[in-house]
Amino acid sequence: MNLITSSTATLIGIVGAIASILSVPDPLIRYILCGFFVLLTLVGVYSFADSKLNFKNAISVLQTSKKLGVANLHAKGNSGSKMSAILREGRIIRIFAMTGIVFIRTFRDELIEALAKNNASILCMLSDSPSQYIHETEIIESDYRVGQIKDEMKQVVNLLKEYIEDAKKKSHGQTTCKVSIAYFNTQLRLPMILCDQSYGWVTLTLPPKRSSQSVSLELLPAKDGLLEDCLNHFNRIWNLLEKAGKVGVVET
Secondary structure, three states: HHHHHHHHHHHHHHHHHHHHHOOOOHHHHHHHHHHHHHHHHHHHHEEEEEEEHHHHHHHHHHHHHHHHHHEEEEEEOOOOOHHHHHHHOOOEEEEEEEOOHHHHOOHHHHHHHHOOOOOOEEEEEEEOOHHHHHHHHHHHHHHHOOOOOHHHHHHHHHHHHHHHHHHHHHHHHHHHHHHEEEEOOOOOOOOOOEEOEEEEEEEOOOOOOOOOHHEEEEOOOOOOOOOHHHHHHHHHHHHHHHHOOOOOOOOO
């Protein structure tokens, strides 16, 4: 109804403008006004067509995102309260990252709660620190970054040991939680956090930006969607590393 009213008002305005121009007695001024009116009309038509095209593109992006299970797009890798709530209920938490230290530190309480309350399994695929891949990544990120990833790896292992101990205390020794680490060499493509088969967080890393500064996709289940692809990707690499003897259980 509003669209019809708006179109009617526009049409009346155009007719009124044409009538006003035609009523001008001086032919030169009338000619100039007609040219100006035609120019404005062409600009208006172009703007309307462009806005319709942009709107159509936006709808297409939304439809594709829904089909792929992309629930949200985040300008930075800070996942916030939603991730916190999901992790607390997690039973299998998969972490695929260079070191994962920012995530593991940030969600300390959530990971401990999942380990204590849900007997959760945490599967970490992290970088094999002496690799050439790590060295080159450090150089890309910053000259000051060289040598830091190796130290971060040690910190991550110690943090995970601490979390297991805290989970045992929290559950009065009743938890059967398990934390495993697989060490990759060059397999990392996109850092990701996958919680059970119901939630994913994938970060589009482009060093020198760190993961926490990068664009991230929030994923939910969808038929043939990205979450399913991420799970298959993670599981495939995990199985290959397990066969190669590069998976170990974190002992306290």
